[in-house]
C-alpha cells in the first residue's frame with residue numbers, strides 16, 4: 014500500500030514518491046492484455062529511495078533499481094534492488110569535514126544504461142556503479158582507473174559510432190570535463206572545458222559532428238548546503254549559453270575550442286535529441302522558464318522547446334514547440350545525435366489531477382496524448398523498436414505506471430504509434446514502484 018500519507022512530509026517522501034522498504038522478487042507475473050512477443054529483455058529503471066528518513070531533497074535518496082524481464086509474450090519476473098553503494102551501507106561520506114570529495118560515495122540513483130557490456134547505475138556527482146542483469150551490485154566503475162571525477166547520469170551513445178560521450182561537472186575546478194569512451198568501453202578522451210563558474214549541468218547533447226554543453230544559471234550556492242539539501246540556486250547574473258565542441262573524426266579527439274553562444278536564461282534538465290547538417294544544429298529540450306529561485310524543492314513546469322543554431326553566423330533561434338507541461342523526453346535511442354522526427358514525454362503536472370504520455374511528430378506538428386484519467390500515473394517511457402530495421406515510429410513504449418485504484422504499479426506497454434488507445438498490455442507488479450527517474454531497455458544478449 015502507499016506509505017506515509019502524512020501531508021507534512023515533503024512530496025518526495027509521500028504518496029506516489031514514498032520509498033519502498035523491501036527488496037522483492039516475483040515470477041511469472043499476471044498480464045492484462047497481450048505482451049508483444051518480440052520484447053525479449055529487461056526493462057530497468059532507477060530512482061531515489063531513501064533508507065534513512067529525509068535526505069533533504071528529492072535528488073538525494075539512495076538508488077533503487079526496478080527491473081522486469083520479458084520474453085515470448087510472458088513477463089518472466091520482477092525484481093527490485095538497492096544499488097549497494099558505500100553511502101547506502103553507511104561506510105562512506107561524499108564530503109568530509111574538510112570539503113574533500115569521495116567520488117565513489119555517490120548514490121547512483123538517477124539512470125541506468127548499458128554500454129560495452131557494462132550495466133551502469135548513474136548519478137551526476139559520482140562514479141557510475143556497475144550492476145549485473147539480476148540488478149546485483151558489482152562495484153564502482155572508473156573505466157580502469159581513468160575516470161578521476163564524476164560522470165553525468167545522461168551519457169550519450171552515438172548511434173553512428175557506438176562511442177559513449179559524457180561529461181562531469183563539479184563545484185571545484187575543473188568545473189566541467191568532457192569524456193569519450195570508445196565502443197569497446199575504453200575511456201579514450203578526457204578534456205577540461207572552461208566555464209565561468211560552477212553550475213548544475215544535468216544533461217547535454219551530441220550530434221554526429223558536435224558535442225553541445227548547456228551552461229545554465231543554476232549556480233553552486235555553498236551557503237545553502239548547511240543542514241543537507243541541494244547546494245544550487247537560480248542566478249539572475251549568471252546568464253545562459255550553449256557550447257559547441259567539434260567531435261573528432263574516425264575515433265580521434267575533439268577538435269578546436271568550444272564555441273559559446275548566448276541564449277535566453279532558462280533551465281533544462283533533459284534534452285530530447287539534437288542533430289546537425291553542416292554547421293546548422295537543431296536541439297530539442299524540455300525547458301523551464303526559470304527554476305529554484307527560492308526553493309530547490311519547488312519544481313516549475315517545462316515545455317518542449319527547440320533551438321536552431323547556425324554556427325557559421327553565430328546565431329541562435331529559439332522557440333517553444335508546445336504549451337503542454339512535459340518532462341522525461343525520449344527518442345528512439347538508435348537516433349541519438351541523428352535527425353529525429355518523433356519524440357515522447359510524460360505530461361502533467363500531477364496537481365492537475367491527470368497525467369499521461371505524449372507523442373510528438375515534429376515534422377507535422379501533430380501531438381497525440383495518452384491520458385491516465387487521474388487513475389494511471391506513468392513515469393518515464395522508454396521506446397523499444399519492433400526490430401532493428403523498423404521505421405522510426407514503429408515500436409513500443411514501456412513505462413511503470415502507478416494505479417491509484419489498486420495502489421500498485423504495472424509495467425505498461427504501449428503501441429508507440431497509437432498511445433491514445435492506452436496500453437496493449439499491463440504487467441501487474443507485486444509492489445508499488447515509486448515515481449522515479451530514468452531507465453533503459455536491455456535486449457537479451
Ligand SMILES: [Fe+2]
Nearest residue numbers: 215282283451
Ligand atoms: Fe535526468
